[in-house]
Amino acid sequence: DSGVTQTPKHLITATGQRVTLRCSPRSGDLSVYWYQQSLDQGLQFLIQYYNGEERAKGNILERFSAQQFPDLHSELNLSSLELGDSALYFCASSREGDRADPTNEKLFFGSGTQLSVL
Amino acid sequence: ELKVEQNPLFLSMQEGKNYTIYCNYSTTSDRLYWYRQDPGKSLESLFVLLSNGAVKQEGRLMASLDTKARLSTLHITAAVHDLSATYFCAVEPAYSGGGADGLTFGKGTHLIIQP
Numbered sequence: 001d002s003g004v005t006q007t008p009k010h011l012i013t014a015t016g017q018r019v020t021l022r023c024s025p026r027s028g029d030l031s032v033y034w035y036q037q038s039l040d041q042g043l044q045f046l047i048q049y050y051n052g053e054e055r056a057k058g059n060i061l062e063r064f065s066a067q068q069f070p071d072l073h074s075e076l077n078l079s080s081l082e083l084g085d086s087a088l089y090f091c092a093s094s095r096e097g098d099r100a101d102p103t104n105e106k107l108f109f110g111s112g113t114q115l116s117v118l
Numbered sequence: 119e120l121k122v123e124q125n126p127l128f129l130s131m132q133e134g135k136n137y138t139i140y141c142n143y144s145t146t147s148d149r150l151y152w153y154r155q156d157p158g159k160s161l162e163s164l165f166v167l168l169s170n171g172a173v174k175q176e177g178r179l180m181a182s183l184d185t186k187a188r189l190s191t192l193h194i195t196a197a198v199h200d201l202s203a204t205y206f207c208a209v210e211p212a213y214s215g216g217g218a219d220g221l222t223f224g225k226g227t228h229l230i231i232q233p
Contacts, residue, residue, distance in 0.1 A: 043223035056220045109161040
């Protein structure tokens, strides 16, 4: 168990709908990352938050948004869903270490949310 | 744009054999990560390699990093069935602000070890 909690584990919805995925990071981790895993695109970085602020943005569509709350949990909102959004969405967290011991900065992944858009 | 290429993408091998998975990347980086993913499961961190010449070993797995060649290897020694999984390398660009932000993953190597 990585200590990163994602809910729900499975989500089935229809095209055009909106869903929210939730992530609770490991205790003490300030950074939260969202990744999308699909067969054709592989693992793609979507977005990172650090202590409530957006820190890095990857291949995140405009229909998707995320936020990190004061208690450090994060939500990924996916709207106007399309068939191609079906994927496994992972949340990961890391502890900001100093450069002298950056092994603290490795990512711990949650078990993912499997999204199926029908 | 940072590109990360793994090869092979699929590997079937017998128990007891040795093999190496290769990870090439396209831009300067001094941080490389290896992850393992079991079917239907999450990703488990295996190694973090931080500098040129870094070598780390755990059990039958050994990872190394050559930043000049932009190459990392994951070597499997005397493979056992329990090592069957998909292995990913991931690279952090050198220009990032620190921390494992914005990792670019390879497509993964699907490893099957036959008894």
